[in-house]
Amino acid sequence: MKLIQSTLAVLFLAVSFGSFAVDKNDHSITERIGEHYDTAKVIKVKPLFRKTRVLTPIRECWDEPVVRSSGGYSQPKSAGGMAVGSIIGGVIGHQVGKGRGNKLATALGVIIGAGIGHDAVNGHFRSNQRHRYTEYEEQCEVRHQVSYDEVIDGYDVTYRYQGERYQVEMPHHPGNRLKLRISVMY
Numbered sequence: 001m002k003l004i005q006s007t008l009a010v011l012f013l014a015v016s017f018g019s020f021a022v023d024k025n026d027h028s029i030t031e032r033i034g035e036h037y038d039t040a041k042v043i044k045v046k047p048l049f050r051k052t053r054v055l056t057p058i059r060e061c062w063d064e065p066v067v068r069s070s071g072g073y074s075q076p077k078s079a080g081g082m083a084v085g086s087i088i089g090g091v092i093g094h095q096v097g098k099g100r101g102n103k104l105a106t107a108l109g110v111i112i113g114a115g116i117g118h119d120a121v122n123g124h125f126r127s128n129q130r131h132r133y134t135e136y137e138e139q140c141e142v143r144h145q146v147s148y149d150e151v152i153d154g155y156d157v158t159y160r161y162q163g164e165r166y167q168v169e170m171p172h173h174p175g176n177r178l179k180l181r182i183s184v185m186y
Helices: 002-018 080-096 101-122
Strands: 032-071 130-161 164-170 177-185
Touching: 032 164, 080 101, 130 177
Parallel strands: none
Antiparallel strands: 032 130, 032 177, 130 164
């Protein structure tokens, strides 16, 4: 007996709560009679514009002067030229000098020969003068030109349905006829 009473109570509650069900439009299911579709004549369509900012990259280049210098001595590359030059200079100095001047001529030959040998091997027979000259190098930078474009953001649509004029904003162009969903409720 208690089992039958419990089953009837649960069934009664389920039926009671079912009558209060609500659809997604927040209308009672019992209030909704029907839904159908119809078409309306489009009278006017006006595009709705919005401005958008457009950045266009522009590369600008120019020639910029750069002062350079050349000449003068660079770092030594080899000491072999000094050794060979001093030997050759010493031999020549020894043959030129006589008596007591022989030692002095040999020593000067070694010194002068070492300098000449160093310059010959390391490419220093250029002028000691530093030459300055100007070259031009291309320099570039990118800047952005700002402009504004108008783009269609939607449409303002005026239509006639059953003798009445209505207006609505739409994201797309509706064409000549507009499909309407008609819901009848009481």
